Amino acid sequence: MQKELLNKKDIDRIISRIAHEIIEKNKGIDDLCLVGIQRGGVHLAKRLSEKIKDIEGSSIPVGTLDITLYRDDINIKKPHPIVRRTEIPFDITDKKVVLVDDVLFTGRSIRAALDALMDIGRPSQIQLAVLVDRGHRELPIRADYVGKNIPTARAENIEVLLQEDGLKDSVIIESR
Amino acid sequence: MKKDLLGIKQLNEEEILNILTTASSFKDVLQRDIKKVPALRGKTVVNLFFEPSTRTRTSFELAEKRLSTDVLNFSIPTSSVVKGESLLDTVKTMQSYGADYIVIRHQCSGVPHRLSRFVKGSVINAGDGINEHPTQALLDAFTIKEKKGEIKGLNIAIIGDIVHSRVARSNTLCLLKLGANIRYIAPATLLPNYIPQEIKTFYNIDEGIKDADVIMALRVQKERMDKAFFPSEREYFKLYGLTPDRLQKADSQAIVMHPGPMNRGIEISSDVADSNQSVILDQVTNGIAVRMAVLYLFGGNDNG
Numbered sequence: 001m002q003k004e005l006l007n008k009k010d011i012d013r014i015i016s017r018i019a020h021e022i023i024e025k026n027k028g029i030d031d032l033c034l035v036g037i038q039r040g041g042v043h044l045a046k047r048l049s050e051k052i053k054d055i056e057g058s059s060i061p062v063g064t065l066d067i068t069l070y071r072d073d074i075n076i077k078k079p080h081p082i083v084r085r086t087e088i089p090f091d092i093t094d095k096k097v098v099l100v101d102d103v104l105f106t107g108r109s110i111r112a113a114l115d116a117l118m119d120i121g122r123p124s125q126i127q128l129a130v131l132v133d134r135g136h137r138e139l140p141i142r143a144d145y146v147g148k149n150i151p152t153a154r155a156e157n158i159e160v161l162l163q164e165d166g167l168k169d170s171v172i173i174e175s176r
Numbered sequence: 177m178k179k180d181l182l183g184i185k186q187l188n189e190e191e192i193l194n195i196l197t198t199a200s201s202f203k204d205v206l207q208r209d210i211k212k213v214p215a216l217r218g219k220t221v222v223n224l225f226f227e228p229s230t231r232t233r234t235s236f237e238l239a240e241k242r243l244s245t246d247v248l249n250f251s252i253p254t255s256s257v258v259k260g261e262s263l264l265d266t267v268k269t270m271q272s273y274g275a276d277y278i279v280i281r282h283q284c285s286g287v288p289h290r291l292s293r294f295v296k297g298s299v300i301n302a303g304d305g306i307n308e309h310p311t312q313a314l315l316d317a318f319t320i321k322e323k324k325g326e327i328k329g330l331n332i333a334i335i336g337d338i339v340h341s342r343v344a345r346s347n348t349l350c351l352l353k354l355g356a357n358i359r360y361i362a363p364a365t366l367l368p369n370y371i372p373q374e375i376k377t378f379y380n381i382d383e384g385i386k387d388a389d390v391i392m393a394l395r396v397q398k399e400r401m402d403k404a405f406f407p408s409e410r411e412y413f414k415l416y417g418l419t420p421d422r423l424q425k426a427d428s429q430a431i432v433m434h435p436g437p438m439n440r441g442i443e444i445s446s447d448v449a450d451s452n453q454s455v456i457l458d459q460v461t462n463g464i465a466v467r468m469a470v471l472y473l474f475g476g477n478d479n480g
Contacts, residue, residue, distance in 0.1 A: 066201065068215075069205070070213065074216075075216075075219075078476055080472055080473060083203065086205075115267055119208065
């Protein structure tokens, strides 16, 4: 069974709100950069950066991060998952990095992302922005910016569909 | 991916391209300050080299370390092999250590293939006799792709001691699968008996090199020559050596490759080896990224 939880309008509003929150919390955009986690986070980070540019008039650097090589389940998953590109064409040392992901669930991908970032540089601060927080954390991790809290059952599946992938913007919950 | 990388022969185009794409992600890792990722933490790799090697062995070792594996280098002269231990017994011992990968180079063709039937971990062929050297072909394809963008339709000239060259064999298989046009340039004594139909052969280097986009010079493998394949090294250089004059006849953007180790003044002149058309050192750098991709992908098989 499928149900739409967020539509295009909702997602637009969330991006807009989080962009404002990021600027407010950091008192501007000095030393700020965005890093989207492959794959869903990448598109969201780009949208956030455009929104921030609209508001502040100047843009901030955006990178993409692939966490595959840092996962804790890599040796359980067979075959080994596809390694995608990490492209952070700027120095993150002493920068405030906002990690962007689509769904926050167990927290394990964020743990992997933190380790991956630390190998690339030494940011002064790392913050976390997610479109959906669905609960069921297995690690002590929380997001600084949350689009929507959605209580779920473990067996349920949350799908974030984005128009960058040729789909209609929406967030869907599936019960199995 | 399969359990073992025995040769290019066993791979299809899709699998080859998957390895090359994964390798480019690993190349990014190698350009960072911290050139190591925890992907294969806790895995054990045994490097079994029954033949001398500088590049391949150090390249594999670095690739293994950059993936956080534990590495065991097995050196033949100081091992029980000299006391007469059989290959299979040696490998079974390594297996009892819990080796997840066995990287093997052996002077006999087919050794990795036979071992793979007895070993639970992944067997990676690092060169077997005159049969195959798959990781070299993959790193060559990666380098060509990096420099030329697309492999399909390129004219690739392979020059020299083709009959003894596992590099030439693996490269031929790989580049044909990726859609390149291949030419062999060599004296008749150094051409293999069976040459795939798609390949043009030339005895004259000046004719063969015309319009080539990629030129691969091969090492004259004296250690595999049990009889006189050509009169003298001087004559060989005169007739088949890659010199600046000859390079001019190729495409002006042509790249020059060599799997190493080079015999300067026999198959290639120093002027060409050190020219800006030479990508020989890029091949070495790319070798690490490609071997990381191989270890990563072949370690993820379903029955391992």
